[in-house]
Amino acid sequence: MKVTLTAHDALGVAWDAKQYMVQPSGQGGTGLLPDGVRDWLAALRLTEGVPFQHLVVDDRLLPPESIRFFYLDRNWTDALVAGALSVSAITTDDRAQLQALYPQVRDELDAAERLVRVPGNEVGVDGPADVVTGLLIRSRAVSGWPAMHVRAYRTEVPDDGPDDETSRLHLMRLERLAPSVLLALFDGVPAVVHLEEPRSGLQFGFELTDPQPPAGLAYELPLRTPGTGTETGATVPVPFRPGAPGVVDLAALQASILRAVGGNGSGAEFALEVLRFPYRQVFGPSEQDPSFDELFQPQVGIEQIRTWPDYTITVTAAEEQAEGES
Amino acid sequence: MVSQGDFILHDAVRPAVPDGAYTLTVTQQLDPPGQSVDPLTKYLAVTGPRFTLPPDQPLSFFPPQNATGAFSTRLPQIVLQRRTLPWERLIDDGEPDLPWLALVVLADGEGQLTTGQPVDTTGLPDPDLRDSDTRDVLTVTERVISQVFPSKQDLPWLCHVREVDLSDTELALGDDDGWLAVVLANRLPQPGVHYTACLVSLEGHGGDLPATEPPVNFFTGTTVYTRAQVNAAAVLQRQSETFVDGTFSEAAVSEAAVSEAAVSEAEPPGAVTLVGAPLPATKPPVTRDAWSAPALPGVVAAGQQAGTVVKGRVSGATSVTGLSVNQVFIDPQARLVQFTVLKHWSFTCGDGGDFESLVRGLDDGMLGTLPPPGPPPTTPGTPPGAPSTRPDPVITDTGHVQTAAVSRSGDPGQAWYRGPFTPRQILRAEPDATGVLPLLHAADQARRVGPDGLEDLSLATAFEIGRLLATSAPAVVAGLLGWRQDGYQPARVRGILTVPGSLQARLRQVLDENRAVFSAGVAAGMLGSLGADSAARLGPVRPLAKPGPDLGVGLASGGDLASVVAQGFGLDQGQVSAVLAAGPAAGGLDPSVTASQLPSQLGELGPADFAAARAGLSARVTSLVAQARLLAGEEP
Numbered sequence: 001m002k003v004t005l006t007a008h009d010a011l012g013v014a015w016d017a018k019q020y021m022v023q024p025s026g027q028g029g030t031g032l033l034p035d036g037v038r039d040w041l042a043a044l045r046l047t048e049g050v051p052f053q054h055l056v057v058d059d060r061l062l063p064p065e066s067i068r069f070f071y072l073d074r075n076w077t078d079a080l081v082a083g084a085l086s087v088s089a090i091t092t093d094d095r096a097q098l099q100a101l102y103p104q105v106r107d108e109l110d111a112a113e114r115l116v117r118v119p120g121n122e123v124g125v126d127g128p129a130d131v132v133t134g135l136l137i138r139s140r141a142v143s144g145w146p147a148m149h150v151r152a153y154r155t156e157v158p159d160d161g162p163d164d165e166t167s168r169l170h171l172m173r174l175e176r177l178a179p180s181v182l183l184a185l186f187d188g189v190p191a192v193v194h195l196e197e198p199r200s201g202l203q204f205g206f207e208l209t210d211p212q213p214p215a216g217l218a219y220e221l222p223l224r225t226p227g228t229g230t231e232t233g234a235t236v237p238v239p240f241r242p243g244a245p246g247v248v249d250l251a252a253l254q255a256s257i258l259r260a261v262g263g264n265g266s267g268a269e270f271a272l273e274v275l276r277f278p279y280r281q282v283f284g285p286s287e288q289d290p291s292f293d294e295l296f297q298p299q300v301g302i303e304q305i306r307t308w309p310d311y312t313i314t315v316t317a318a319e320e321q322a323e324g325e326s
Numbered sequence: 327m328v329s330q331g332d333f334i335l336h337d338a339v340r341p342a343v344p345d346g347a348y349t350l351t352v353t354q355q356l357d358p359p360g361q362s363v364d365p366l367t368k369y370l371a372v373t374g375p376r377f378t379l380p381p382d383q384p385l386s387f388f389p390p391q392n393a394t395g396a397f398s399t400r401l402p403q404i405v406l407q408r409r410t411l412p413w414e415r416l417i418d419d420g421e422p423d424l425p426w427l428a429l430v431v432l433a434d435g436e437g438q439l440t441t442g443q444p445v446d447t448t449g450l451p452d453p454d455l456r457d458s459d460t461r462d463v464l465t466v467t468e469r470v471i472s473q474v475f476p477s478k479q480d481l482p483w484l485c486h487v488r489e490v491d492l493s494d495t496e497l498a499l500g501d502d503d504g505w506l507a508v509v510l511a512n513r514l515p516q517p518g519v520h521y522t523a524c525l526v527s528l529e530g531h532g533g534d535l536p537a538t539e540p541p542v543n544f545f546t547g548t549t550v551y552t553r554a555q556v557n558a559a560a561v562l563q564r565q566s567e568t569f570v571d572g573t574f575s576e577a578a579v580s581e582a583a584v585s586e587a588a589v590s591e592a593e594p595p596g597a598v599t600l601v602g603a604p605l606p607a608t609k610p611p612v613t614r615d616a617w618s619a620p621a622l623p624g625v626v627a628a629g630q631q632a633g634t635v636v637k638g639r640v641s642g643a644t645s646v647t648g649l650s651v652n653q654v655f656i657d658p659q660a661r662l663v664q665f666t667v668l669k670h671w672s673f674t675c676g677d678g679g680d681f682e683s684l685v686r687g688l689d690d691g692m693l694g695t696l697p698p699p700g701p702p703p704t705t706p707g708t709p710p711g712a713p714s715t716r717p718d719p720v721i722t723d724t725g726h727v728q729t730a731a732v733s734r735s736g737d738p739g740q741a742w743y744r745g746p747f748t749p750r751q752i753l754r755a756e757p758d759a760t761g762v763l764p765l766l767h768a769a770d771q772a773r774r775v776g777p778d779g780l781e782d783l784s785l786a787t788a789f790e791i792g793r794l795l796a797t798s799a800p801a802v803v804a805g806l807l808g809w810r811q812d813g814y815q816p817a818r819v820r821g822i823l824t825v826p827g828s829l830q831a832r833l834r835q836v837l838d839e840n841r842a843v844f845s846a847g848v849a850a851g852m853l854g855s856l857g858a859d860s861a862a863r864l865g866p867v868r869p870l871a872k873p874g875p876d877l878g879v880g881l882a883s884g885g886d887l888a889s890v891v892a893q894g895f896g897l898d899q900g901q902v903s904a905v906l907a908a909g910p911a912a913g914g915l916d917p918s919v920t921a922s923q924l925p926s927q928l929g930e931l932g933p934a935d936f937a938a939a940r941a942g943l944s945a946r947v948t949s950l951v952a953q954a955r956l957l958a959g960e961e962p
Binding site for chain 1: 336482718749761785799
């Protein structure tokens with residue numbers, strides 16, 4: 001059969017298609033900037049694409065096996081955006097227009113930068129800008145455990161408790177800049193930061209018996225209650241194959257677990273007992289809360305800067321703040 | 327569906343039909359009896375990975391590949407993408423429920439791993455069902471099997487299936503459905519030992535697996551063979567490789583002497599049984615050429631396996647890494663068993679370096695804190711670095727760092743720089759009382775002189791980086807320019823239009839009607855109010871088309887219309903003249919209807935205006951119906 005397209009069909013399709021047509025940039029959309037430009041500038045605000053030596057100017061500021069916390073300097077990122085916007089301004093007239101629009105552009109980017117990274121299970125929240133903080137890790141833990149979880153909380157949360165959704169800060173950027181360097185940016189000032197072993201590769205394992213028997217190496221297994229998974233506090237010794245180099249007799253282990261805690265002897269209950277939960281490292285307030293001076297020890301203190309000849313010329317906001325804190 | 331942060335463990339996910347060749351026979355009973363249909367026999371094969379593992383199957387390894395760390399409290403494991411994979415084949419027919427894959431962890435020298443061997447299906451069912459012509463082979467002695475390989479009773483506990491939530495992980499591990507099969511090893515790695523983990527196929531090896539013995543609660547040794555035994559075997563293997571014309575080469579003999587000395591140092595005398603036992607379990611091959619005379623029987627036995635690619639290396643006389651030692655040299659009497667290896671990787675168990683010790687040991691502080699003085703912490707396996715001779719960077723309380731800079735005049739010097747990450751919170755510049763927010767237009771605007779007279783280039787650098795990043799992205803440049811054209815210019819024109827006047831009013835109307843196609847609108851509005859012929863006043867008018875050379879046939883060269891048309895289309899000039907003389911009526915147009923008579927609004931149209939169209943349509947319908955009848959074979 002010959003398929004024909006009538007004018008009626010064509011008109012109908014065109015009419016339907018009209019609502020999907022892209023509005024001309026600068027109008028019809030939700031904001032002042034074209035969508036593509038806004039998204040790009042918002043990602044630029046989160047230092048995406050900025051060469052690493054301009055983020056951390058000296059390698060000794062991020063030595064191997066270290067974690068460093070920081071604030072994001074919004075003046076710096078604003079200057080970054082101003083540089084990008086200057087590409088569009090050709091004449092003096094353009095610059096005057098851009099200057100007039102700039103407060104609006106900045107507010108729009110403040111809202112957009114929070115929506116750059118919104119994973120499927122989160123709801124993006126926009127709104128006026130908050131303080132952005134972050135951390136940099138350079139460690140073999142980053143390269144060896146590639147799916148490490150990084151979470152920050154506005155208030156202190158129990159170390160081993162469930163995830164507190166309301167207190168958790170939105171993660172604005174989480175990226176490995178190098179195989180062993182991880183950058184995270186948080187929307188707000190965290191009280192605690194959790195680094196957690198990736199759950200995808202959870203392992204089965206035991207603990208070394210303490211003290212060790214004189215005859216050789218021994219391991220034990222802390223027991224959990226079947227059904228609830230809470231630790232009972234009791235342990236069973238791990239049975240090994242006689243004469244073998246550290247080979248676990250799993251069938252015997254399962255039998256001894258069954259004798260100790262009961263249950264239905266299924267493989268799932270066995271796994272519940274033998275599974276080691278992921279390790280979670282908490283960075284947060286400790287018993288002896290260190291003062292800021294212990295966390296950051298500059299070579300040139302503010303007192304010394306004040307003695308410099310032209311000190312009164314530029315009292316930056318940072319210095320005011322440093323003065324306020326010290 | 328698994329909720330975020332949870333995962334579900336399953337004992338096993340068994341395929342409905344294990345891999346293998348099947349015969350499907352269909353017979354049919356008919357009613358009433360007496361009728362019959364021939365039975366149908368079809369052959370089908372269920373295939374899957376058998377001698378190699380497709381590269382997309384292994385999703386993750388623990389311990390990580392080539393890693394060094396404290397893995398001594400965790401069982402090694404491999405995660406496979408296909409949930410049914412460990413149960414797709416049978417070890418042997420008597421064991422329908424056991425997985426056919428096992429993860430075996432071997433220390434150096436406890437086996438020989440050879441790659442690229444021809445597939446050997448002797449004794450296996452369905453020998454023709456093979457996914458590869460070559461395989462990797464692990465050769466081990468019975469002693470290693472009895473000590474390290476899992477027993478049949480262990481096997482059910484070594485494989486399970488996990489159902490995880492994929493949105494919870496950053497990388498999702500490349501899996502598609504969140505169902506993963508996990509194969510565990512049964513051996514706890516011990517510090518200071520280098521291991522190779524091999525995912526082996528147990529198909530046809532049901533009889534080789536060890537029987538269970540009463541367990542004990544501790545163990546003593548960390549390897550099956552002592553280091554000295556492995557080293558001595560490696561030396562013998564080297565000798566067999568340098569063995570020429572029935573005598574050892576001088577180098578090999580001296581090397582053997584050295585290594586025996588090394589062995590006797592490492593082990594108390596009498597503890598090592600060096601090879602040289604009279605009867606190898608594997609008979610030497612009969613076909614030998616006249617040039618080689620048998621020396622050590624073990625050497626010959628190794629010779630017949632020569633030509634294989636050795637995985638690992640034997641360096642010097644005293645170190646063996648990986649599974650490179652021919653097992654014949656370690657235990658000439660032993661029966662050797664060959665297993666197919668589907669995947670293998672190696673790791674080293676050390677004292678520190680698991681996730682917990684790594685993140686616990688992180689040096690924390692605000693950015694700008696220098697590492698603690700003294701040599702940097704050495705990591706296992708790397709030599710300690712030389713103490714740095716560089717002076718420490720100068721960092722101020724505000725987070726600025728002094729860096730080397732060359733001024734524009736070429737003088738080397740220093741400058742302050744502070745990146746976007748600062749140890750203190752920086753107050754952001756806000757609009758002043760009049761609502762004006764300073765905007766940089768050039769990088770030089772942001773250059774500052776610090777209190778000590780050095781330049782502060784932080785924001786100037788930021789501006790320049792932003793400008794360069796934007797210009798390096800053509801889409802962004804195009805987007806920004808388009809934004810300027812669509813946004814700024816109409817705004818600018820609107821500013822002009824605040825001056826009252828008729829032209830301005832017309833332009834404003836056009837602008838309001840269609841802002842998006844503003845330039846076209848402005849042009850139309852201008853032409854509309856000025857008059858088309860006055861457009862010349864705006865500037866020189868470009869000709870619509872460039873006139874071509876005179877060909878001598880057109881009206882311009884003197885011909886009349888009828889002759890030009892007739893000549894051009896190859897028509898009879900008389901007929902063309904007649905048609906032209908008759909006017910528009912001859913073409914089917916009603917000459918009485920002129921354009922000015924047509925109503926300008928659709929609402930003014932009456933039924934009479936459609937009479938011609940209706941007549942034309944009905945004529946068309948009639949002709950279509952006639953054609954349809956013709957096509958249908960009807961007589962008109």
